[in-house]
Amino acid sequence: MTKQREKSRQTRRELMDAAMALFADKGFGETSVAEITARAGYAKGSFYRHFDGKDRLFLDILERKLAEYRAQRDRSIEEAADLEEALRVIWDFLATMVADRNWAKVFLEFTVHAARDEGLREELGATRYRLSEDLFARLIRPFVPEGYPARKLGALNTALFEGFMVHNALESGVLDLADVREAAVALSRTLGAAGHEEET
CATH class of the missing domain: 1.10.10.60 (Homeodomain-like)
Structure with missing residues (x-):
């Protein structure tokens, strides 16, 4: 170089x-x-x-931070034995982001900022910037039977996580991430069972 x-x-x-x-x-x-x-x-x-501006700078910071988090997540998820373990690995990965309280607040602020700009909103929605439903589905697909609604599970878990991020930023203290993770795992099992029954 x-x-x-x-x-x-x-x-x-x-x-x-x-x-x-x-x-x-x-x-x-x-x-x-x-x-x-x-x-x-x-x-x-x-x-x-x-x-080319502050938005681009933030997206580059976001990409760098997520690359660090994902390297650890991807190593761990390869060792998961089943869907429940895979979900827990993903939620542990999400917990590392929540633990950095300043980062979580800045990310939420930028998300709201991006929501008002169609081009920026689409770019932020790309999988390299967030745990989208498509990325989530790709992560759990090796652990689920055919017909399991992996993309819907991705959307559900993403919504629960992003909702918790807002809840956490407001510092109400009613829920912690472990509560949300356990609810997400239980809902994922239920949704998956229902989706599998519809296919059979």
Whole structure:
């Protein structure tokens, strides 16, 4: 790798790290590009050489964070013996995101922000940025019989998780992630059994 390319990668990393620290402190909406570049020690021009805006920067941070989480999840899910174990692996993976409370809040804020922009909403819906119903279905398919509604299970688990993220951000303290995980596993078993009966 050339020195120039390594320098470019370092600049990009430092801008992303500065942005994430500011997003955690102030929120996505309240953080400006000028603040990000000042914190990282770069001029605004450096920012725009690497990102075409704050939205793109956030999506790149999200992709980097999820790649780290998914590497561990994919190793663990290969060792699962059945659907219940596979679901627990996935929920353990989700728990790592919830444990980072600042990140969870920033992710929710960005999700609401993206909902108002059709192009951004579609991009955020891509599987590399979230645990979509299609990705979830792909993860559990090796553990379920033919006819099991894997995509519907993916949508159900995704909705439960994203609903819990909102609940958790409001800090009501009524539910914890273990409660939601156990409900998701039970609902998944019920839904799968009903879907399998319809097929037979």
